[in-house]
Amino acid sequence: MSYHQKTITKISADLQAGKVSSVELTQSFLDRIEKFKELNAFITVDPDFALDQAKAADANIKKGKSSALTGCPVAHKDIFCTDGLLTTCGSKILSNFVAPYDATVIKKFKTAGSVTLGKTNMDEFAMGSSNETSYYGVVKNPWDQDKVPGGSSGGSAAAVAARLAPAATGTDTGGSIRQPAALTGITGIKPSYGRVSRYGMIAFASSLDQGGIMTQTADDAALLLREMAGFDERDSTSVDQAVPDYVATLNDNLKGLKIGLPEEYFGEGLDNEVASVVEAALAEYKKLGAETVPISLPNSNLAVPCYYVLAPAEASSNLSRFDGVRYGLRAKEYTNLDDMYEKTRAEGFGAEVKRRIMIGAYALSAGYYDAYYLKAQQLRRMIADDFTEAFKKCDVIMGPVTPTTAFKIGDKTDDPVAMYLNDIYTIPVNLAGLPGMSIPAGFDKVGMPVGLHVIGQYFNEAKLLNVAHQYQQVTDWHQQIPPGFE
Amino acid sequence: MEWETVIGLEVHAQLQTKSKIFSSASTAYGAEPNTQACNVDLALPGVLPVMNVEAARMAVKFGLAIGAKVNKRSVFARKNYFYPDLPKGYQISQFELPIVGLGELTVNVDGQEKVIGITRAHLEEDAGKSLHEDFQGMTGVDLNRAGTPLLEIVSEPDMRSSKEAVAYLKKLHKLVRYLEICDGNMQEGSFRCDANVSVRPKGQKEFGTRAELKNINSFRFVEKAIEIEIERQIDVIESGGKVVQETRLYDSVNDTTRSMRSKEEANDYRYFPDPDLPPLVLDDETIEAVRKTLPELPDIKRERFIKEYGLTAYDAGVLTSSRELADYYESVCSFLKDGAKLAANWVSGELSAYLNKETKDITESPINAEQLASLLARIQDQTISGKIAKDVFEAVWAGEGSVDDIIDKKGLKQITDTGAIEKIIDEVLANNNTQVEQYKNGQEKVFGFFVGQVMKASKGKANPGQVNELLKKKLALV
Structure with a gap:
């Protein structure tokens, strides 16, 4: 079995046992990235940078100064600032930006001795559900290269699915980890808001953004999330709560687990094939001793409009710093200050980013604030309350991650609303700040992956990982590799 | 309108x-x-x-x-x-x-x-x-x-x-x-x-x-x-x-x-x-x-200065215009017995004038509260007059030494010996016959002239109160 087919958990054991060196491993993944570069999963790959880290890791393993992640290669979404590497956020406006510092997440991986394989492609400023808004071009779905991998963490998803990296970081503002994980057949977890530090993670919508991890398996996700999570004094929204050992509870028994099934997640708009894969997965859980209970999330139909007021409002302000004054792109010719701002931002941002800045600025402007922003905040509270109510009846909530499997590249680029509706099941989870996960659960008739959505209670990522891991002990969907990438 | x-x-x-x-x-x-x-x-x-x-x-x-x-x-x-x-x-x-x-x-x-x-x-x-x-x-x-x-x-x-x-x-x-x-x-x-x-x-x-x-x-x-x-x-x-x-x-x-x-x-x-x-x-x-860290506030301090030190509202206002100035003033008072008003006059008068002239803050004053108090104490015990004190102040400001050293070195100690003052008065009266005549003819304003002459002859060191008193006595006799 080649190393690219192995999980981080296995790679880690082999590294520790001296069966393979980090340099060998890193080189083999760099070779695959090069070989399959037509997927366009990466924006930046710096082999010397990666191999230097691998060498240092090997030295530490030899000295016995290592931890579980020492020497393990991981790819990072290009939204995390990395000291010494380009950090573009998928945008032309940051196409020349090398951060002078590491994001907290990157720092944690570095401290653990992990190797940065490269920076993965993404929708521009994480605004997109198909990876088609990236300045660096669309990413292809390894299962069918005419199709999108989902977004915005599409590069990370494609990289893990095609086994170009054993794991990759992602971020999820409205579904950007779970949706691409579902569309590419990998495991992805978005932790509770406040669980993973946002410091150094370029902001899209600050009250919704949350970093997470995309892997082959739930046990890898547990191992890596344990490393990423935790309070950060540099992020005032991170929560000062001890991080449990997610690995330790992976094998807890699921007998008596109450799975809530929201009626709103199984209604109109859900593709039949996706629905039957989800139902089959639920049957599997029943075999494991779980029971299902009907629940309701009555305001979930308001989640998409609510989200498309709040997220653009925050984004319109968050993206003001890209003004051509201090870093990033500045238009070459301009006549005065306003002209410089206008030209820089006109050239630097893509259409979707501009659309959201416009929507956001409108929603916040005098005379509209109450009707849009304030109203959306009230809806957000109601949507969160729905979950609180639902969790009185169940331990986890399950359903589909997306209404359909991956769609064709270009299919929805002219219809933003159709694109936005792709996140109909994932967005409510961000609005509530809950942890959510996508687990590979099968395929549709044309062989495209389907994800099972698991939503947990606040800061109970351990339960999600346990639930996912138990499923993966009795199924092999997560072990499927796209044809041609074996 | x-x-x-x-x-x-x-x-x-x-x-x-x-x-x-x-x-x-x-x-x-x-x-x-x-x-x-x-x-x-x-x-x-x-x-x-x-x-x-x-x-x-x-x-x-x-x-x-x-x-x-x-x-x-x-x-x-x-x-x-x-x-x-x-x-x-x-x-x-x-x-x-x-x-x-x-x-x-x-x-x-x-x-x-x-x-x-x-x-x-x-x-x-x-x-x-x-x-x-x-x-x-x-x-x-x-x-x-x-x-x-x-x-x-x-x-x-x-x-x-x-x-x-x-x-x-x-x-x-x-x-x-x-x-x-x-x-x-x-x-x-x-x-x-x-x-x-x-x-x-x-x-x-x-x-x-x-x-x-x-x-x-x-x-x-x-x-x-x-x-x-x-x-x-x-x-x-x-x-x-x-x-x-x-x-x-x-x-x-x-x-x-x-x-x-x-x-x-x-x-x-x-x-x-x-x-x-x-x-x-x-x-x-x-x-x-935070409430516990609140200092005495300006208005309350001013009221207290009026009550505690018997100052006018104006003086109290001036002396509490900054916390540092008020602290300085209170420090001067702490070294003196019954000198609150004297200290108020000096802090808001001479000292402030010097500070203003050199655009210095009270915290940068070359004369600290204890030094100023020692100067005022010499006025109180009549070692020097208020006028001489101004000269001493200037010398201390210039860094020429301590108050007592300067009084000693420059021989500025006030003359309070009645005999010595009478001797000076006698000389002045003897040298100014014209004015003595005027005084005798009822022109009492020349009295000031005599005081000035006596002070001048004593190089300012004669006790002004005594000079007044003795002059009156002497002129009544001529």
């Missing part, structure tokens, strides 16, 4: 925390450009603000000092606008829920007390500085100041003259310095003021249209700018025009105000709560802990 002026002031006081309000960079003034701007101040992609609790404590201190409601929950909001010295493209401020609510300040104008309402005081971050000179038609940006904590103190439109505005501003200035939350340095911009000015026919209830005056960063400019603006507005109205709501810049060189931007050109700041910062929540314990 008779016009009434309505003035409200917005004061920005830089809080003297060591580090910035949302980052750990230093707030020290005067460093090389952009050397005190960290990743957060530069608004690099991905950085986040973290509240400096010290700034909140200082705001609470101010709130308690003006008897205001301190809000246990206040919210930071983003004020969005583009400018090169505003790195994030928004300023973090407080909008709907400020940390300090309604309070008040009592000012005294021409002997009349007046209460000025303070609407609110909120925390926010300062911007950087745009430098338009020395860059050949381009603009330089210095972000050292970006992120310095500010307390914006907004008054009610309660002031009715430029005099009242200045009195309020001075009172506020004194208060923030007493509280040690702001160094009050107006030249360096640590204490800045904008004035909202309008006029209305006397007796009318509704306010007139206001203009906001900016760039008035000295007490003198505040008074002048408001005066000029009042005149301008009255002129506009009396010549049939209308005052437009706008922001006007005061030009101290030409002593005019000119329009900067009208209401129509004003930004829509698109305020919304900053999602990067949770609401600022204060518990009773924190507020009470």
Whole structure:
């Protein structure tokens, strides 16, 4: 079995046992990235940078100064600032930006001795559900290269699915980890808001953004999330709560687990094939001793409009710093200050980013604030309350991650609303700040992956990982590799 | 027509925390450009603000000092606008829920007390500085100041003259310095003021249209700018025009105000709560802990000086104009017995004059409280006269030695020996027959002449009281 087919958990054991060196491993993944570069999963790959880290890791393993992640290669979404590497956020406006510092997440991986394989492609400023808004071009779905991998963490998803990296970081503002994980057949977890530090993670919508991890398996996700999570004094929204050992509870028994099934997640708009894969997965859980209970999330139909007021409002302000004054792109010719701002931002941002800045600025402007922003905040509270109510009846909530499997590249680029509706099941989870996960659960008739959505209670990522891991002990969907990438 | 002026002031006081309000960079003034701007101040992609609790404590201190409601929950909001010295493209401020609510300040104008309402005081971050000179038609940006904590103190439109505005501003200035939350340095911009000015026919209830005056960063400019603006507005109205709501810049060189931007050109700041910062929540314990750090406030100190030291209201006011001056005065008194009034005269008289002349602060006085007290003690025990004391003061100021050394060295000890003084008087009377004759003929004003001559002959050292007494006796005999 080649190393690219192995999980981080296995790679880690082999590294520790001296069966393979980090340099060998890193080189083999760099070779695959090069070989399959037509997927366009990466924006930046710096082999010397990666191999230097691998060498240092090997030295530490030899000295016995290592931890579980020492020497393990991981790819990072290009939204995390990395000291010494380009950090573009998928945008032309940051196409020349090398951060002078590491994001907290990157720092944690570095401290653990992990190797940065490269920076993965993404929708521009994480605004997109198909990876088609990236300045660096669309990413292809390894299962069918005419199709999108989902977004915005599409590069990370494609990289893990095609086994170009054993794991990759992602971020999820409205579904950007779970949706691409579902569309590419990998495991992805978005932790509770406040669980993973946002410091150094370029902001899209600050009250919704949350970093997470995309892997082959739930046990890898547990191992890596344990490393990423935790309070950060540099992020005032991170929560000062001890991080449990997610690995330790992976094998807890699921007998008596109450799975809530929201009626709103199984209604109109859900593709039949996706629905039957989800139902089959639920049957599997029943075999494991779980029971299902009907629940309701009555305001979930308001989640998409609510989200498309709040997220653009925050984004319109968050993206003001890209003004051509201090870093990033500045238009070459301009006549005065306003002209410089206008030209820089006109050239630097893509259409979707501009659309959201416009929507956001409108929603916040005098005379509209109450009707849009304030109203959306009230809806957000109601949507969160729905979950609180639902969790009185169940331990986890399950359903589909997306209404359909991956769609064709270009299919929805002219219809933003159709694109936005792709996140109909994932967005409510961000609005509530809950942890959510996508687990590979099968395929549709044309062989495209389907994800099972698991939503947990606040800061109970351990339960999600346990639930996912138990499923993966009795199924092999997560072990499927796209044809041609074996 | 008779016009009434309505003035409200917005004061920005830089809080003297060591580090910035949302980052750990230093707030020290005067460093090389952009050397005190960290990743957060530069608004690099991905950085986040973290509240400096010290700034909140200082705001609470101010709130308690003006008897205001301190809000246990206040919210930071983003004020969005583009400018090169505003790195994030928004300023973090407080909008709907400020940390300090309604309070008040009592000012005294021409002997009349007046209460000025303070609407609110909120925390926010300062911007950087745009430098338009020395860059050949381009603009330089210095972000050292970006992120310095500010307390914006907004008054009610309660002031009715430029005099009242200045009195309020001075009172506020004194208060923030007493509280040690702001160094009050107006030249360096640590204490800045904008004035909202309008006029209305006397007796009318509704306010007139206001203009906001900016760039008035000295007490003198505040008074002048408001005066000029009042005149301008009255002129506009009396010549049939209308005052437009706008922001006007005061030009101290030409002593005019000119329009900067009208209401129509004003930004829509698109305020919304900053999602990067949770609401600022204060518990009773924190507020009470801050209350314990409150110093004796200026008005209370002044009252105590009047009672405890028997000073006039005026003297007490002068001596409590700053906490340091009051401390100095009290220290001088502590070394003296029954010398409170004498000390008051010297501290607010001679000492202040010398300090003013050399533009020194009381904390930089070359004569410390103990030295001044020892000088005053020599006046009290009649070793020297008040007049000679001034010479000794000058010598001590110049660093020539201690009070007693100088009196000794220069032989300035007062002559109190009756015989010695009588001897001098005899000589003076013998040498000035003409004046003696005049005196005998009823011209009593020549008495002063004799006193002067005797003092002169004694090189100022004769005890003036004794000289008077003995002269009278002697002249009665001639």
